[in-house]
Amino acid sequence: MKASLKPLSFIFFIPFLLLISTSHSQAGEESSIQILIADDKEVIDVSIKEIKERILKGEPVHFVKDQEEDKRKIGSEWIIEALKKKDGGNVEKIDIENAIITGDLDFHIKENQVDIDNTPLSRRLQYELKDEGIEKAFLVSTSINIENCQLEDNLKAGYDDDDFKSFVIFEKSVSFDYSTVMKKASFSKVHFYGRAGFWIVTFNGGADFKNASFNDEAYYYSAIFNGEADFEETTFNGKAAFGRAAFNGKADFWSATFNGEANLEDVSFKEKVDFRRAAFNGKTDFRSVSFNGEADFEDASFKERAEFGITIFNDKVNFWKATFNGETDFRSASFNGEAYFLDTSFKEKAYFGSASFKGESHFRNASFKGRADFWSVTFNGETDFRSTSFNGEADFGKATFNGGVYFRNARLKEVIFNNARFSEIVDLRLTRYSELQISWSQLEGRLDDLSLQEDIDSWQGVYLRLIKNFKNIGYNKSADDAYYHYRYTKYVFCSSLWEKTKWWFGYLFMGLTCGYGVIPWRAIATAGGLIAIFTLCVYFPFSKQGSLEYQGKEDITKQEWYRRLYNCFYFSVIIFTTVGLGDIKPKGGFKAWATIEGILGWLTMALFLVTLANV
Known part of the structure; x- marks a missing residue:
């Protein structure tokens, strides 16, 4: 009998256990979520229902970050509901921190759609939009702060031709600082009239800001773009701060306009970036930027100071x-x-x-x-x-x-x-x-490449202008060296035998003897060489046969060889220099040789004096 009562007693306690379990789970639902209040100084427990009510009333919802993810999840539809215009107007602010937001956060709210004429857009822009067939816009008049949150799905605010044929206007500040957008973020043609904060935001899908307009400051400091980032034809009327941002996909700033300061210091571009036709109308800072892909600034304009110091273009x-x-x-x-x-x-x-x-x-x-x-x-x-x-x-x-x-x-x-x-x-x-x-020493050997010698006129012009320039700045040695090289190198333009012959005669007479009138030591060397030649090759070999006649008592032909050599050298010097002391005279046919040497000596001395005057 006792054994049969045990199963019955267990069955009796089942409803009681279920009741206890249900009450505990309800209590958990009602009180286990922790949020921060009083400027994040106090922690309170609230229910999920209370969190929703706080969002709809525009009260701050700051989750305690170290609690379970499930307890920090909220639906994007609550935020959308709070943003809808109601009879009593909009809530002042959406203020959410440390949340995980599920579902697409879509700012195309039908209740907020108004005529273009009833927006803060300028008259000129209103007319332009109407010409494009755009008559309405979604006006968000609530200040939005979604900080350090994870958006699980898409962030939608961009213009959509198919579904909306309209765009979003944020009348007040919008901030997603420290947040992560897991899918695509679309803000094409969006107009921001308050501060736009994307400080340290991570965009894991594409980020589309094409044709967007920022009328106040826009902050993307340390933002991470893991997909394509599109800022084509975007207008920044206030400061645009992208410092230390990382673009890991393609970045497009084609025809973007920066009317305020553009700060892109220490930004990293992993792939191609396009700044073609971009207009930077304020101070521009690209210092320490790393461009790892192609960087295109074709037809870009920089109105004020542009800084690219320490930038790396790989x-x-x-x-x-x-x-x-x-x-x-x-x-x-x-x-x-x-x-x-x-x-x-x-x-x-x-x-x-x-x-x-x-x-x-x-x-x-x-x-x-x-x-x-x-x-x-x-x-x-x-x-x-x-x-x-x-x-x-x-x-x-x-x-x-x-x-x-x-x-x-x-x-x-x-x-x-x-x-x-x-x-x-x-x-x-x-x-x-x-x-x-x-100086000529820097250019020597660098001006005469065959590819530079297509015509003699342009080649000559290079040297003649350089020579004149050297003289004007007082580089006389460079001028002389350039002139000599110019005269010597003209041989490469001698095409016919006659031209080459003339060049050789000119070189032998002027190049070797005096460096074309700019190297005096060559004239001295030429003089010494001619004296030695006449001494050793003309007078001395025939001195024993009486090539020279000594006016003294001693007969030269009977002297020792070294004395004859000395006297021959002495005679050659006085003939070359046209001193003509008369103590030694040539005999017979050697008079003609002496005459030739005298003429050469006179010419060489003349070249020396002219060259000396030139330098």
């Missing part, structure tokens, strides 16, 4: 037709791929000091209106300054050119190359300059 960079209206700073920048500054305009000072160009660098047709500083720059590839104009001082002091450098057709004012080093050819054909601070 791939091709393109500034073709870019305009820098303020000072430009590329000091210590690293160009590890090809660098294109074709047709670029620098209207104020441009600083490239200590920059490094590892690939080819192209400045063709660029214009430097102010001072251009290339001090201590390293060019490891070919450098192209063809048709470039420098209207101010250009300083290439201590620069290193490891590839060829081309200044053909360039227009230079005052250019400094003090202590610059050239490893390959230097093309100065048709180059015009007021003053070139450079």
Whole structure:
């Protein structure tokens, strides 16, 4: 009998146990969620129902972060419901922290749709939108702060041609600081009239801000874009802060307009970034930025100071037709791929000091209106300054050119190359300059590459302008060395036998004897050589046969060989110098040789005096 009662007693207690379990679970639902109040200084327990009520009333909901994820989950529909316009107006603020938000957060709220005329948009913009067929907008008049939250699904505020044919306007501040958007964030054509905060936000899907308009400050400081980031034709009317942001996918800023300060300091671009036709109308800061993909600034404009100091370009960079209206700073920048500054305009000072160009660098047709500083720059590839104009001082002091450098057709004012080093050819054909601070020793052997000798006129012009320049700046030795090299190297343009013969005669008579009138020691060496030749080859071999006649008592033919050699040398010197003391005279046919030596001596001395006067 006792054994049969045990199952019955167990069955009797089952409803009681279920009742206890249900009451405990309800109590958990009602009181186990912790939030912060009183400026996050006090923790209270609330139910999920109370959390919803607080959101709908516009009261802050700051979850305690270290509690379970399930307890921090809320539906996006509660936020949407709170944002809807009601008879009593909108809630003042949505303030949520440390939450996990499920479902698409969609700001296209039908109850908030208004006519374009009833928005804070300017009249001009209203007319433009109406011309595009856009008559309405979704006006969000609530301040939004969703901080340190995780948005599990899409963030939707962008223009949609198919579903809405309208866009969202945020009338007050919007902040998603420290949050993570797991899927796509769409803000295309959105207008922000308050502060837009995306501080340290992580975008794991694409981020679309195409054609968006920020009328106050926009902060993307330390934001992470793991998908494509689209800011095409976006307008920033206030400060745009992207400092330390990381773009891990493609970044598109095509035709973006920055009317305030643009701060992109220490940003990392992993793939291609497009700033073509972008307008930077305030101060621009790209210092310490890392461009790991191609960087394209074609036709971009910089109205005020633009800073690219210590920036790293690991791939091709393109500034073709870019305009820098303020000072430009590329000091210590690293160009590890090809660098294109074709047709670029620098209207104020441009600083490239200590920059490094590892690939080819192209400045063709660029214009430097102010001072251009290339001090201590390293060019490891070919450098192209063809048709470039420098209207101010250009300083290439201590620069290193490891590839060829081309200044053909360039227009230079005052250019400094003090202590610059050239490893390959230097093309100065048709180059015009007021003053070139450079020495011949830096250019020797760099001007005569066969590729630079296409015509004698342009080649001669290079040397003649250099010689004139050296004389003007007081580099007389450089002028003389350049002139000699110019005369000597003309042989390469002698095509016919007659031209080559003339060159050889000119070289033997002028090149060897006096260095074309600029090397005096060669005249002295020529004089010594001729005296030695006449002594050893004419007078001395025939001295025993009586080539010379001594007017003294002693017969030269009977002297020891060394005395005869001395007397022959002595005779050759006085004949060459036309002193003619008369104590020794030539005999017979040696009179003709003496006459020839006298004429050569006179000519050599004349060349020496002329050369001495030239230098």
